Amino acid sequence: MNIYRSTRGWLAGLVAAFLWLLTEIGLQVIRRVFEDQVNRAVNDDSFLAIFASRQLTLFGPRPLQWARHDGWILAALVLSVVVAIVIVGLITALAARGAAPGSSVFPLFLSTWFSTVIASSLAAAIYSRVVNREIYDVEHSFGAQQVLDSLKTGALHGLQFGIFVALVTAVAWLIIRPRPAAAPLVPSAPSNPYGARSGDQYASPASSRPDDAPVVDEPTRPIEGDQPR
Secondary structure, three states: OOOOOOOOHHHHHHHHHHHHHHHHHHHHHHHHHOHHHHHHHHOOOOHHHHHHHHHOOOOOOOHHHHHHHOHHHHHHHHHHHHHHHHHHHHHHHHHHHOOOOOOOOHHHHHHHHHHHHHHHHHHHHHHHHHHHHHOOOOOOOOOHHHHHHHHHHHHHHHHHHHHHHHHHHHHHHHHHOOOOOOOOOOOOOOOOOOOOOOOOOOOOOOOOOOOOOOOOOOOOOOOHHHOOO
16 A cells, blocks of 8 residues: 555545536526526626626526427536536546645645636537537537637636635545554663663673662682792
8 A cells, every 4th residue: 555645535536526516506506596687787798797697607597498408408418517527526536546644635625626627618618519509500619719718618617616616625635534644663672771871782781880889899819820839
């Protein structure tokens, strides 16, 4: 096991993908609740009208109503959502897996936010291509200008609302991420009864003997030359 990788990265990816889907559903509900106010403000060309009609929702005001009457729009809606969920979940999971246990969650926050920008851009491009052809009867909807406009709108949408997904995912990762492993206990060196310092384990007992230890006089043996004849 690599101690510099987290084994629960897939949980962070699952949380981020679910939060992205929940955010898009919530924005659609908000758009539907305030639909009358938005429609009245469209003629004024106000910032609220532009924001609510273009940037608040990624799939238009009524994607489900259009999908019920056109199979191509339903397929495009499902494909867009699946592609976005896979991108958000995969990038977030890889970022969480590469984070060492106990490290900062800021890289995960940036990775999740960046994944929502990419996912929203691709989802908007896929969905708007079919809507332009089926609803608005726009010819050559594969044109570069339509694709660029969809990518820009989706990227701006992800940049504005993906920060909430990234923030909640980072907080959730703080809770569910694995904790760093405790350092192994190193056995201590055996104590020296003579009070020797570390590194003096090979010191002789006489050199490491405390000052107050009793001194024992060793008996002296006579030298052979001094023995009486």
